[in-house]
Amino acid sequence: MKKVLYRHLFSKVLGLSLLLFSISSYAQEEAAAEVVAEASGGDAAKGKQLFNQNCAACHSLDRKMTGPALANVEARLSEDEGLDKEWLYEWIKNSPGMIKSGDAYANKIYAEYNQAAMTAFPTLSNADVDDILAYTAAPPPAPAAAATTTGDASGGAESEGGVSNEIILGALALVFGLLIIMLILVNKTLRRIAEANGVVLEREKAEKHTPIWKAFVQNQFLVLVTSIFLLLASGYFAYGWMMQVGVDQGYAPVQPIHYSHKIHAGDNKIECKYCHSSARVSKTSGIPSLNVCMNCHKSIYEYKGNPEGPSAEDIANGYTNEFYTGEIKKLYKAVGWDEENQQYTGETQPVAWVRVHNLPDFAYFNHSQHVAVAGIECQTCHGPVEEMEIMEQFAPLTMGWCINCHRETNVKMEGNEYYEAIHAELSKKYGVENLTAAMMGGLECGKCHY
Structure with missing residues (x-):
């Protein structure tokens, strides 16, 4: 007791x-x-939240980023430029308007930072701006070395x-x-x-023989920590599983008529856009019409393969000459082709192709913009199709994958008249020779979601 x-x-x-x-x-x-x-007339705690929501993407307190460092910005502008808080109110709420009005310091900042106007924040009230300025005026933590300078300090x-x-x-x-x-x-x-009373020794002796599970259950702290750990682990794995919903990388369905990209695009070097011709002028690459297949297969009625014969791997997978010839016969049946009389019978059968690449309805992707204008090779997104016996989804086709490509891939400017004028203007704006899609608005939500 x-x-x-x-x-x-x-x-x-x-x-x-x-x-x-x-x-x-x-x-x-x-x-x-x-x-x-008291010094700034604002609440630094609220200002920190507003700063993180509106300013942190382009500004830091202690170092230059897309915009200048903002530590003590109100005091610095007042001492160095003679600008008061009213100027800051107007600048934060309508910076493009101040630049057009000819304000000297506004144009100085505009020219210094690559002629990129700061985003206007008309929804921020004067009280919000005061809170942000209070946060920027908050004294930074004293460096550790300051305590070891001198006794006088x-x-x-x-x-x-x-x-x-x-x-x-x-x-x-x-x-x-x-x-x-x-x-x-x-x-x-x-x-x-x-x-001396003989109480604790008996209890400790009994506790030595307590089962581990019972001791664990009786320890509320361990039970709480274990429960929190299991909840966090479950949340982590649930999040990972849900993030894979709709991601079909590696999906390779079996088609009703087998089509070998390895033979057509690889061995025979057929251009991708010969079959997928709409990729040059349309949003979608399109499923080739069977008439496109018949341009060649009116004459190619059997598959003879390589002179050396099929490989051991092809034989193991069933990809023999007879197999490919049988698939050509399926094509003839679908288009109503009379092989003996070399004419169409008019008795056609639809082919239920299984779609491999399927973007969500709310995601917009234009093949012509990427293929004809940007000059991107098909293999960039679809992988080495010339090596695929069965077509599969090579890339994850997620939003992050597209955004990284827009950020990292330089736009081809050589011989591309479409970009000559825009390249000249954007080169002045960003001060670079190579441009990415991100610099030309490729990260705007409305470009892909509508």
Whole structure:
């Protein structure tokens, strides 16, 4: 019984010490926030949230990114350029308008950052801007090396800011250490009393024979940690599984009439766009009409294969000369071709081709834009089709895969009249010789989703 009381005492003392530490830390943070709020007229905590939502994509506090560093931006503009907060209000809400109006500093920033106007934020109120400025004016954490400079510097810090954080933490650590020593001494005293009464020894002896599973169940902390771990692990695997929904990379369905890209595009070097001619002028590449097949197969009525004969792998998979000849006969039956009389009978049968590549309805992809305008090879997205006996989906065709291609692939400009004018303008804007699709708006949502 006494041991149980001791445990309660230990828990209360430990909780009290942690509470005191939390209160002291919170008080210091609140004091710092109040100082910043009084200086700028805004709430730095709200400003941090607004900054992350609206500004962090292009700006950092302490280094130049797409835009300039924003630490103490209000004070710097006031001292260096003589600009007040009203100028900042107008600039943040309508920067393109200020540039067109001829504002000197607005045009200076516009020219310095590659003539790329900052996004306007008309929905931000003056109070929101004050909160953001309060966050940018918040003092950065003192570097660790500052405490080891000179004795005068440390003395000055104590005189200006009162008691330093190091002294407060040191005092709390000392108090916590004294509590630990005190509790150890109390523990020893209680054990001696319990041993004299013969209570604890019997309980400890019984606890030694407690099954592991029972000890685990009785330990609420371990049960809680294990439950959290299992929930997180389950969420991780569930997320991974759900992220694969609709991703059919490697999908290779069996078609009603076998078509070997390896023979046609590989061995016979047939151009992809001979069969998929609509890829040059249309959104889709299209399924070739069987009449396109008959352009050749009116004369090619059997497959003779290589002079050396089929390979051992082809024979194992059933890809013999007789197999391919049988597939040609299926083609004749589908188009109604009378092989003996060399004429069409008019008795056709539809072929239920199985689609391999299938984008969602909300995703827009234009083959002509990529094939005819950008000059992208079919193998970039569809893989080495000239080596595929059965056509399969080579790429994941996910949004991330498309975006990475737009960011990393340089647009071909040589001999491409379509891009001559736009290349000249964008080269001035970005100051580069090579352009990617991302620089030309290839990351805009409306380009692919409509």
